Amino acid sequence: NAGVTQTPKFRILKIGQSMTLQCTQDMNHNYMYWYRQDPGMGLKLIYYSVGAGITDKGEVPNGYNVSRSTTEDFPLRLELAAPSQTSVYFCASSYLGQAWGYTFGSGTRLTVV
Amino acid sequence: ELKVEQNPLFLSMQEGKNYTIYCNYSTTSDRLYWYRQDPGKSLESLFVLLSNGAVKQEGRLMASLDTKARLSTLHITAAVHDLSATYFCAVEVTDKLIFGTGTRLQVFP
Structure with missing residues (x-):
């Protein structure tokens, strides 16, 4: 049982480049x-999904896109990387109704230069 | 706008x-x-x-929740160096945290 898996762990991008951060969970969680x-700083919510085919904006969605074609996968797309997107990105999943909460991935450290 | 301070x-x-x-x-929530x-x-x-008045303890840490005051506390008893870390609270609102x-905690001898 791998939990929430994020790839890559580290990445350096040049300004204007694009990339996709991958997130996969094997717990059959509906929320990601x-x-x-x-x-x-604390964590800021970018996007979330309550199930396959459904996504919604969080607190800081500008500059990002997401899709949710399957229950397991929730990739995050950066189209035109900017230095302000230098950050550590965490993916998480949950199955609401379960009292034990959320499972977090190990993170992707992204630097835009 | 929801604020968590x-x-x-x-x-x-x-x-x-x-x-x-x-x-x-700053908003109503029953889960923290x-x-x-x-x-x-x-x-x-x-x-x-999960509810108003909830109290949980694990080792030297004890957490409590007062939903009416919109306040949670994390109490540290007899701190040890191994507790040095950053601690976050998170409020669940409409299916998201x-x-x-x-709070960055540093424990020294």
Whole structure:
């Protein structure tokens, strides 16, 4: 049981490049989330999904896109990377109704130069 | 706009001492979570508080929730160096978690 798997773990992008951060969960959770964490700060919600085919914006969605074609996968797309997107990105999943809450991935550290 | 505020933001405390971290939030919620994060690591779940008056304890940490006051506390008893980390509270609102700013705890001998 792998939980929530994120790839890559580290990435350096040049300004204007694009990339996709991958997130996969094997717990059959219906809810999935993307957060970013800037240095010394809390986590901010970018996008979330309550099930396959359904996505919604969080607190800081600008500059990002998501899709949810399957229950397991929730990729995050950066189209035109900017230095302000330098951050650590965490994917999480949950099955609401379960009292034990949310499972977080190990994170992707992204630097835009 | 929902706000989740923690204080203090930084806490330096001596081993053996007690202290409390506060988490205030601005909207109605019945679920609150506490997480621990070590440098360069992901989040580790500490407590899930599901209702008003909930109290949970694990080792030297005890968390409580007052939904009427929109306040949760994380109490540290007889701190040890291993508790040095950043602690986050997170409020569950409409199927998602909104995080506080975090409290960086440093325990010294």
